[in-house]
Amino acid sequence: MLDLEKLYSTTARETRKSAIRELLKLADKPEVISFAGGWPSPDLFPVDTISDLMVKVLKERGRKVLHYSKAEGEARLKEELIHLMAKDGVSAEAENILVLTGSQQGLDMLPKAFVNRGDVVFVETPTYVGAIQAFDNYGTHMVPIETDGSGMNPVALEKAIGEWKQRGQGDRLKIVYLIPDFQNPSGITMTEKRRRGVLDVAARHDLLVVDDAPYRDLRFEGKPVPSLYALDQNQSVISLYTFSKTLVPGLRVAWAVGTRQLIDKLTTLKQSVDLCSSALSQHVVAEYLATGCMERYLPMFNADYRHKRDIMLEAMDEFMPGLQGLEWTRPEGGLFIWVTLPENMDAEKLFHAAVRENVAFVLGSAFHPTGGLKNCFRLNFSFAAPERIREGISRLGRALTKFAQESA
Numbered sequence: 378m379l380d381l382e383k384l385y386s387t388t389a390r391e392t393r394k395s396a397i398r399e400l401l402k403l404a405d406k407p408e409v410i411s412f413a414g415g416w417p418s419p420d421l422f423p424v425d426t427i428s429d430l431m432v433k434v435l436k437e438r439g440r441k442v443l444h445y446s447k448a449e450g451e452a453r454l455k456e457e458l459i460h461l462m463a464k465d466g467v468s469a470e471a472e473n474i475l476v477l478t479g480s481q482q483g484l485d486m487l488p489k490a491f492v493n494r495g496d497v498v499f500v501e502t503p504t505y506v507g508a509i510q511a512f513d514n515y516g517t518h519m520v521p522i523e524t525d526g527s528g529m530n531p532v533a534l535e536k537a538i539g540e541w542k543q544r545g546q547g548d549r550l551k552i553v554y555l556i557p558d559f560q561n562p563s564g565i566t567m568t569e570k571r572r573r574g575v576l577d578v579a580a581r582h583d584l585l586v587v588d589d590a591p592y593r594d595l596r597f598e599g600k601p602v603p604s605l606y607a608l609d610q611n612q613s614v615i616s617l618y619t620f621s622k623t624l625v626p627g628l629r630v631a632w633a634v635g636t637r638q639l640i641d642k643l644t645t646l647k648q649s650v651d652l653c654s655s656a657l658s659q660h661v662v663a664e665y666l667a668t669g670c671m672e673r674y675l676p677m678f679n680a681d682y683r684h685k686r687d688i689m690l691e692a693m694d695e696f697m698p699g700l701q702g703l704e705w706t707r708p709e710g711g712l713f714i715w716v717t718l719p720e721n722m723d724a725e726k727l728f729h730a731a732v733r734e735n736v737a738f739v740l741g742s743a744f745h746p747t748g749g750l751k752n753c754f755r756l757n758f759s760f761a762a763p764e765r766i767r768e769g770i771s772r773l774g775r776a777l778t779k780f781a782q783e784s785a
């Protein structure tokens with residue numbers, strides 16, 4: 378029998394099976410209320426509208442949208458994206474945009490474009506698990522930077538950069554990766570001051586800033602903070618946007634916006650990744666935008682998620698025990714709440730206790746490049762039905778109360 382182990386590349390050999398995914402299999406039972414997935418609510422998917430638009434696109438553009446398309450993306454979609462971004466203070470032209478098959482594709486292509494094994498990417502603490510995996514595949518050295526309720530701390534970033542430079546390894550420093558809006562996993566939104574601070578540090582030290590913004594338009598309350606792309610004065614930022622959370626993930630339409638030079642490089646890389654994104658999906662999304670569907674449906678998405686967030690937060694206030702050091706975030710949008718347990722408490726042990734009570738979450742250590750944040754976990758409030766959210770949190774409160782008594 379062929380021994381694949383002998384043939385695998387270093388990358389494939391070093392790719393670790395996600396321990397978290399293995400753990401979550403324990404929770405894969407109908408009786409478990411799961412707050413683990415990062416999924417939008419399928420109840421909100423505008424299935425009939427998408428179906429109508431798909432028929433329209435097929436009737437009008439038939440064979441063309443079923444064919445291969447251009448790697449950089451369909452001009453018709455780009456026009457709509459330019460309008461969409463302009464509403465958010467981002468000015469771009471077609472040459473600044475690369476359509477992606479999911480923003481995850483951008484997270485794979487960026488280290489491919491910039492990272493040699495051992496090069497450094499600075500990340501928030503915590504950061505997105507899918508970015509950790511993508512960066513890991515290219516042998517990236519991820520450096521977690523102190524992050525609090527206002528976002529990544531620019532002073533801590535500057536200090537970390539200084540330490541690498543002092544060791545004569547300044548040329549290893551490549552990227553600052555941020556999810557500034559309703560972060561996955563913490564729900565935190567970076568303040569304008571912090572955004573300006575990090576941009577300033579990145580500009581002075583010649584680092585690329587990756588602004589991963591899948592949740593930016595899922596704001597339920599409060600004032601929008603200007604995007605990193607809009608604030609940038611040094612052409613240091615590449616932003617990744619996606620329709621996965623504001624429309625549906627299944628069309629796999631996302632895009633990157635950046636300098637022409639960088640978009641050009643990424644377009645060349647994309648050609649060998651998937652040749653092009655689906656023209657059919659791109660035209661469906663372009664029609665969705667052109668016919669004003671986004672303005673109609675997005676407020677409904679946000680109203681639903683706001684309602685679910687409120688139910689989860691109210692249930693947490695009611696059912697979580699009063700433990701010293703136990704706290705959680707109160708996000709103004711997005712899909713996630715981040716819970717910090719008292720420092721000596723192990724979220725993995727709590728996970729097993731929670732699964733016994735038929736409720737699940739994702740361990741904080743999944744969101745740290747070297748497995749830190751062991752006393753933290755992420756809750757998703759968008760996927761479960763409202764009555765399941767309340768019941769799930771009451772089970773979680775019970776599990777935590779028992780667990781705290783046992784560990785006292």
Ligand SMILES: Cc1ncc(COP(=O)(O)O)c(C=O)c1O
Pocket residue numbers: 415478479480481482505507556561589591618619620621626630631
């Ligand atoms: C921060 C972040 N970036 C990127 C992605 C990937 O999204 P997409 O469906 O566009 O590939 C996700 C998905 O959950 C995410 O949370």
